[in-house]
Each structure stands twice: as structure tokens, then as C-alpha cells.
Amino acid sequence: MSDRAESVVFWIFAIPLMASAAGVVVARNPVNAAMSLVAAFFFLAGIYVLLAAHLIAFLQVLVYAGAIMVLFLFVIMLLTTGDDALKRARLKFAQVAGAFGAAGVVAVVLVAIYDLGPTEMPRVASDFGTLRAVGRLLYTQYLLPFEATSLLLLVAIVGAVVVAKQRI
Amino acid sequence: MVPVNYYLALAAFLFGIGLVGVVVKRNMLVVFMCIELMLNSANLTFLAFARRWGSLGGHAIAFFVIAVAAAEAAVGLAIVIAVFRTRGTLDVGDVTLLKS
Numbered sequence: 001m002s003d004r005a006e007s008v009v010f011w012i013f014a015i016p017l018m019a020s021a022a023g024v025v026v027a028r029n030p031v032n033a034a035m036s037l038v039a040a041f042f043f044l045a046g047i048y049v050l051l052a053a054h055l056i057a058f059l060q061v062l063v064y065a066g067a068i069m070v071l072f073l074f075v076i077m078l079l080t081t082g083d084d085a086l087k088r089a090r091l092k093f094a095q096v097a098g099a100f101g102a103a104g105v106v107a108v109v110l111v112a113i114y115d116l117g118p119t120e121m122p123r124v125a126s127d128f129g130t131l132r133a134v135g136r137l138l139y140t141q142y143l144l145p146f147e148a149t150s151l152l153l154l155v156a157i158v159g160a161v162v163v164a165k166q167r168i
Numbered sequence: 169m170v171p172v173n174y175y176l177a178l179a180a181f182l183f184g185i186g187l188v189g190v191v192v193k194r195n196m197l198v199v200f201m202c203i204e205l206m207l208n209s210a211n212l213t214f215l216a217f218a219r220r221w222g223s224l225g226g227h228a229i230a231f232f233v234i235a236v237a238a239a240e241a242a243v244g245l246a247i248v249i250a251v252f253r254t255r256g257t258l259d260v261g262d263v264t265l266l267k268s
Contacts, residue, residue, distance in 0.1 A: 003169055010170045014178055021182050021205060025189040030197050037201050044208055051175065051219045056211070056230045063234050068204065068241045075245045076197060079252050091192070098191030106184030110177055118171040124222050134227045142228045149235045156239035164246035166253070 010050055017043035030076050034069060041065040053129045175216035182209035196248050196258045200241070207237050 020043065023036035041064045048057035127133045138146050182205055189202030211230045218226025251263060 007170055010174065014174075017178070018181060018185075021185045024198070024201055024205060025185055025193065027198075030195055033198050033201055037204065040205070041208070044212065047175070047178070047212065048215055050170070051215045053215045053218070053227055053230070056215060056227055056234070059231065059234050060208075063238055064204070064208070068238060071241055071245060072197065072201065075248060078249065079197070079258060095192045099188045102184055102187035102191055105187065106180055109180040109183075113173050113176045113180060116173055116176075118173060119220065121169045121172060121219055122222055124219065128222070128224070129218075129227055133224055134231065137224050137228050138231065141225075142232075145228075145232055149232055152239050153235065156242045160242040160246040163243065164249045 006050065010047070013043045013046035013050065017047065031073070034072050034076060037072075038065050038069050041069070051129075052124055055129060055131050055134045172216050172220045175219075176213060179209040179212040179216065182206075182212065194259050194261055196251070196260055197245075199260060200244055200248070203244075204237060204241070207233055 017040055020036045020039040024033045024040065027033040027036055041060055045057040045060040045065075048054075048060060186202040186204075186206035186209065189205070190199050193199050193202065211233050214226040214230050214233070218224060218230075248258070252258060255263060257263070
């Protein structure tokens with residue numbers, strides 16, 4: 001892909017990504033926030049493809065936009081609090097100060113990134129980021145974390161059932 | 169080629185939005201969504217550096233982050249349901265049992 005085309009594709013995904021991510025915070029209704037987040041995950045998957053991370057882009061759509069957000073929407077549906085939750089609450093001073101603090105953190109990080117100077121991306125092998133390459137790495141070098149992840153998921157399943165169920 | 173700085177700046181922007189959401193929003197569920205956004209920005213940083221250095225280690229870490237996020241969402245949403253059942257609210261400001 002030519003440099004110019006890649007840059008155009010980057011901005012095609014990056015600008016809606018930033019807009020939909022901002023929509024998560026701006027939206028007053030949690031359902032709108034969730035739908036905005038789903039859109040953000042799809043655009044982020046596009047950015048991942050641009051970074052030659054095909055497997056992770058696939059998992060992003062499958063796990064995040066598919067599984068996790070469906071879970072969120074189910075919980076929103078279960079916990080409807082009525083219209084009083086949608087009222088505009090007065091911002092406390094601590095919240096405003098926290099938002100400015102977060103903006104300051106981002107500004108510092110952006111300056112640090114700018115100071116790196118433009119760094120060119122090298123060419124990568126054609127199988128970079130494919131299921132075969134990442135899978136081979138997961139089953140050799142990262143075998144122990146991979147197996148620990150399965151244990152973590154088991155603990156999460158049991159924990160979620162124990163916490164959410166009224167009576168075992 | 170898009171330089172790696174652009175991806176890093178995008179990730180920093182996403183992280184900042186997530187941080188602002190965690191600080192400002194009152195709804196527990198929206199706070200959770202903002203945490204997911206911050207996890208995703210960390211993933212984007214890992215993948216950008218993996219592409220920069222031509223190493224697949226970042227992809228493996230991103231895989232684990234996605235798995236941990238799934239576990240975290242399941243347990244976290246179960247806690248949200250338990251809190252809503254016992255206290256009848258989703259507002260993070262109203263859950264102050266440890267404060268007294």
C-alpha cells in the first residue's frame with residue numbers, strides 16, 4: 001500500500017474512533033454510550049489491521065464488540081433505573097479538577113510522544129500478525145501465561161456466578 | 169507509512185477520554201465502559217510498538233489483555249448487579265459503605 005493511501009485509511013478510521021470514544025463520555029443514556037463504544041471498537045479493529053495485527057483485529061470484533069458489549073447491554077437492560085438516572089447531575093469540584101488533571105496527563109504524554117520525532121515503520125514479513133505466527137508464539141514462548149489465562153477465565157466464571165446469584 | 173507517533177498519540181487520546189470518563193461519570197456501567205476504553209488504548213500502544221520493532225510479543229500481550237478484559241467485565245458486571253440489588257442505585261457516589 002502506498003504511503004498516501006495508508007495515511008488516508010488511518011485518518012478514515014482515527015477520526016470516527018476519536019468521535020465515538022468521546023461519545024461514550026458525552027452520552028447521557030448508558031445505552032447510547034454502549035452503542036458508541038461498539039462503534040469505537042470497530043474503528044479500533046480497523047486501526048489494528050493497519051498495524052498488520054490481523055488476529056487481534058479479529059478478536060477485537062469477536063470478543064469486545066461481540067461478547068463483552070452484549071454482556072454490557074444485557075446488564076443495562078436488567079438494571080433500568082428510570083428517567084431520574086438521565087437527569088443532568090451537577091458536577092462536583094473534585095470531578096472538574098479530576099478532568100483537568102486527566103487532560104494534563106494526556107498533554108504531558110503527547111509532548112513526550114512528539115519529542116520522539118517521526119520514526120518510520122520497518123517492513124515486516126507477510127505472515128506478521130497472522131493466526132499462525134501469533135499462535136506459534138503463544139504455544140511456545142508464552143505457554144505458561146496462556147494456560148494461566150484459562151485458569152483466570154475459570155475463576156472469573158465461578159466468581160461471577162457466586163457474586164451475582166442471590167442464593168447458591 | 170504512518171509514523172508510530174500517530175498511533176501512540178491516538179492511544180494517549182483514547183486513554184485520556186477513558187480517564188476523564190472514570191473521573192466524571194456517575195453511572196457505574198459507564199465507568200466500566202471507560203475502563204474498557206483505557207484497556208483498548210493500552211492494546212493499541214502494544215500493537216504499535218510491535219509493528220515498530222517487528223516483534224510479535226506485543227500481539228501476545230494484547231491477546232492476554234483481551235482475555236483479562238473479558239474476565240474483568242464478567243466479574244465487574246456481577247458486582248454491579250450485586251450492588252444494585254442490595255442498595256438500589258448505580259451511582260458511584262452513593263456507594264459509601266467503607267466511608268463511615
